Amino acid sequence: ATLDKSKSSLPFPVLSAEEAAEMVNHNQVIGFSGFTPAGAAKAVPRALAAKARVEHEAGRPFQIGVLTGASTGASLDGELARANAISWRTPYQSDSDLRALINKGDTNFFDMHLSVVPQYVRYGFFGKIDWAVVEACDVTAEGEIVLTTSVGVSPTYCRYADKIIIELNSAHPAALRGIHDIYEPLDPPNRREIPVYSVSDRIGTEAVKVDPKKIVGIVHTNIPDEARPFKDLDPTTKKIGENVAEFLAREMHAGRIPKTFLPIQSGVGNVANAVLSALGEHPDIPAFDMYSEVVQDSVVDMMLEGKINFVSGTSLSVSNAKLQLIYDNLDEFRKRMVLRPQEISNNPEVARRIGIISINTAIEVDIFGNINSTHILGKSLMNGIGGSGDFTRSAYLSIFTCPSEAKGGKISAIVPQCSHIDHSEHSVQAVVTEQGYANLRCKSPKLRAEAIIEKCASPSYKAILKGYCEHAKGGYTPQTLNLAYAMHQQFLKTGNMHDVDWEAVTAE
Numbered sequence: 010a011t012l013d014k015s016k017s018s019l020p021f022p023v024l025s026a027e028e029a030a031e032m033v034n035h036n037q038v039i040g041f042s043g044f045t046p047a048g049a050a051k052a053v054p055r056a057l058a059a060k061a062r063v064e065h066e067a068g069r070p071f072q073i074g075v076l077t078g079a080s081t082g083a084s085l086d087g088e089l090a091r092a093n094a095i096s097w098r099t100p101y102q103s104d105s106d107l108r109a110l111i112n113k114g115d116t117n118f119f120d121m122h123l124s125v126v127p128q129y130v131r132y133g134f135f136g137k138i139d140w141a142v143v144e145a146c147d148v149t150a151e152g153e154i155v156l157t158t159s160v161g162v163s164p165t166y167c168r169y170a171d172k173i174i175i176e177l178n179s180a181h182p183a184a185l186r187g188i189h190d191i192y193e194p195l196d197p198p199n200r201r202e203i204p205v206y207s208v209s210d211r212i213g214t215e216a217v218k219v220d221p222k223k224i225v226g227i228v229h230t231n232i233p234d235e236a237r238p239f240k241d242l243d244p245t246t247k248k249i250g251e252n253v254a255e256f257l258a259r260e261m262h263a264g265r266i267p268k269t270f271l272p273i274q275s276g277v278g279n280v281a282n283a284v285l286s287a288l289g290e291h292p293d294i295p296a297f298d299m300y301s302e303v304v305q306d307s308v309v310d311m312m313l314e315g316k317i318n319f320v321s322g323t324s325l326s327v328s329n330a331k332l333q334l335i336y337d338n339l340d341e342f343r344k345r346m347v348l349r350p351q352e353i354s355n356n357p358e359v360a361r362r363i364g365i366i367s368i369n370t371a372i373e374v375d376i377f378g379n380i381n382s383t384h385i386l387g388k389s390l391m392n393g394i395g396g397s398g399d400f401t402r403s404a405y406l407s408i409f410t411c412p413s414e415a416k417g418g419k420i421s422a423i424v425p426q427c428s429h430i431d432h433s434e435h436s437v438q439a440v441v442t443e444q445g446y447a448n449l450r451c452k453s454p455k456l457r458a459e460a461i462i463e464k465c466a467s468p469s470y471k472a473i474l475k476g477y478c479e480h481a482k483g484g485y486t487p488q489t490l491n492l493a494y495a496m497h498q499q500f501l502k503t504g505n506m507h508d509v510d511w512e513a514v515t516a517e
């Protein structure tokens with residue numbers, strides 16, 4: 010009983026996006042589909058933003074609590090933020106308008122590890138979920154919902170929400186059925202292991218199953234994912250990628266990574282894309298599997314070239330051209346790709362069991378190996394922690410990458426003390442910049458500082474960072490509180506960290 014999209018033979022009302030938005034009231038909470046722009050709801054959030062504008066003009070309040078998988082597309086976070094329609098938001102975002110609201114304090118955003126969002130729903134920590142608004146490529150009368158390019162938290166939102174609205178998007182083929190693996194763990198105190206023992210294990214169902222009575226309407230759409238383009242590899246990102254590949258090849262030759270290699274988790278963005286390409290090009294690194302959250306363009310190419318065997322993720326976050334390539338060869342890709350709920354794709358238990366190598370991007374790294382992935386100068390949110398913590402803490406080998414400098418060299422990404430800490434020194438085993446890689450395992454804080462400054466810092470900041478170490482003497486972690494943020498403070502004063510003068514700061 011598959012829905013005939015043209016006639017809608019299903020027992021669910023067909024709604025316009027505006028009619029769907031009309032049913033949503035001020036202060037309600039919506040769990041949306043979407044993990045990056047992939048699979049994000051598009052038509053209903055746009056209509057909700059329009060409704061908010063009308064309500065606000067009429068002097069009435071209209072804001073909603075917004076839950077998603079991770080970041081979304083312009084029609085969701087962007088539109089709702091510009092309409093000032095978001096009262097609270099979690100778990101991750103990357104939209105400039107929403108970021109501005111958050112940093113002004115106008116939206117209550119709280120940052121979360123992505124894998125725990127579904128259990129927060131089940132534990133009741135978010136309170137009641139009024140609506141699930143999810144994009145699908147197919148629906149059956151029995152309440153089977155086949156998702157599109159991401160799974161995210163959609164299965165849990167659908168199960169817990171009072172009512173469900175489905176955006177049935179004909180830009181995605183119903184033949185996507187079979188690429189998803191929908192599974193929800195039991196809750197404590199009766200929790201058992203998640204039975205993923207290798208990257209390609211399937212443990213759940215092809216579709217999200219809900220009580221059909223909860224589906225209050227279907228909104229027909231035909232809107233492609235609002236994918237963001239990648240920048241071309243520049244010399245810095247290319248070199249970071251090569252350094253990661255070189256580090257991992259050496260680990261393998263030393264017998265610390267099996268010759269068959271280990272599953273790779275790789276973050277999102279330009280550096281992540283460059284790292285994957287470099288792994289594919291390294292002559293000694295064999296074809297590998299990925300157990301990650303986001304499948305990016307480079308992964309698709311590497312699958313076709315035979316450099317990646319199998320991919321497990323929660324989001325097919327690729328350009329529309331790459332997506333078309335997948336859709337043209339769906340039978341082949343379905344055999345080598347699975348999209349799981351983020352609770353499973355990012356699961357620390359599974360990551361620890363199968364031994365992933367995690368590779369994520371830092372904004373700032375301190376000389377002791379602490380990582381800031383989320384904040385600019387300690388106070389402004391960039392995006393959020395995303396899945397980096399889910400993987401890093403449980404990895405077989407955890408790596409952070411970043412360019413050694415930011416803002417045209419006026420900022421050193423290597424600092425005496427991170428202005429915000431997302432991943433502590435205990436979870437970080439290696440740091441890689443375009444300058445080189447620092448192995449932090451089995452090193453005291455003092456030895457870590459030497460390694461990071463020597464191998465990773467920009468040449469123009471090495472003397473400054475060594476100067477810090479000379480002034481910050483003593484203790485297990487040679488840190489001196491009034492000097493620890495002097496480089497940041499210098500940037501705020503003169504716009505350039507190079508200007509820091511340790512003698513002057515020490516004398517203050």
Ligand code: 0RQ
Nearest residue numbers: 079276277278369370371372382392394395396397415422
């Ligand atoms: O700002 O664009 O205004 O110049 O930060 O930096 O170099 O464009 O880097 O796009 O790879 O993002 C960590 C943010 C890197 C991302 C982060 C400024 C810099 C620029 C962005 P401008 P780039 P990328 C999977 C795993 C956390 C979540 C995670 C991220 C902007 O990778 O959000 O890992 N990671 N998730 O100029 C001041 C510094 C700076 C700085 C960079 N030291 N000080 N500004 N910038 N370093 C993802 C998911 O979970 C979905």
